[in-house]
Amino acid sequence: xxxxxxxxxxxxxxxxxxxxxxxxxxxxxxxxxxxxxxxxxxxxxxxxxxxxxxxxxxxxxxxxxxxxxxxxxxxxxxxxxxxxxxxxxxxxxxxxxxxxxxxxxxxxxxxxxxxxxxxxxxxxxxxxxxxxxxxxxxxxxxxxxxxxxxxxxxxxxxxxxxxxxxxxxxxxxxxxxxxxxxxxxxxxxxxxx
Numbered sequence: 001x002x003x004x005x006x007x008x009x010x011x012x013x014x015x016x017x018x019x020x021x022x023x024x025x026x027x028x029x030x031x032x033x034x035x036x037x038x039x040x041x042x043x044x045x046x047x048x049x050x051x052x053x054x055x056x057x058x059x060x061x062x063x064x065x066x067x068x069x070x071x072x073x074x075x076x077x078x079x080x081x082x083x084x085x086x087x088x089x090x091x092x093x094x095x096x097x098x099x100x101x102x103x104x105x106x107x108x109x110x111x112x113x114x115x116x117x118x119x120x121x122x123x124x125x126x127x128x129x130x131x132x133x134x135x136x137x138x139x140x141x142x143x144x145x146x147x148x149x150x151x152x153x154x155x156x157x158x159x160x161x162x163x164x165x166x167x168x169x170x171x172x173x174x175x176x177x178x179x180x181x182x183x184x185x186x187x188x189x190x191x192x193x
Contacts, residue, residue, distance in 0.1 A: 026098065034098060035122055040091050042066055044116060045123055053111030060084035136181035143174045
C-alpha cells in the first residue's frame with residue numbers, strides 16, 4: 001500500500017485516500033504482521049493512552065524505558081537513540097503506510113488514526129477460560145454424598161457382602177474423580193486464585 005504522512009493533504013493524491021480505504025480492510029494476517037514486533041505493540045500501547053499527538057522523542061524514550069525495564073531518567077543515550085532510529089526509519093513508516101498512525105517525519109509528530117483502535121484488542125494477552133471444568137467437582141460431590149449415605153446404611157445394618165461391594169465401587173469412583181481432577185488441574189487452579 002502507498003502511505004501518506006501528515007504533510008500530505010488528503011486531496012493531493014489518489015494514493016492517500018487509497019491508503020485510508022485499504023487500512024479499513026486489514027486482514028488478520030496484516031494485523032498480526034503489524035503487531036509481530038514488540039516495538040510496534042509498545043508504540044500502539046503508548047498512543048492508546050495519549051490524549052493527542054505525541055512527539056517522536058517522547059514516544060521513543062518511553063518505549064526504550066519499557067524495553068530496558070527502567071525509568072526514562074535512567075536510560076542511556078545509546079538506548080534512547082537505538083529505539084528512536086528504529087521507530088523513525090522502520091516501525092512508524094510501516095504503521096503510517098497501513099493508515100494506523102499519522103506520522104509526520106519532518107516535524108517528529110505521531111498520532112493514532114481511528115484505525116488504530118482495530119489493533120488495540122490484540123495488545124491484550126488472551127484471557128483464560130472463564131470457568132474451569134466443573135465435572136471433577138460434580139464427581140467429588142457425588143462421591144461424598146454416596147459415601148455419607150453408605151456410611152449411614154453400614155452403621156445401621158452392619159457390614160455385609162453387598163455393602164463391601166458398594167464401598168469398593170465408591171472408592172473406585174473416588175480414585176477416578178481424583179485422577180480426573182489432577183489431570184485437568186481443576187483443584188490447582190482453585191488454590192492459585
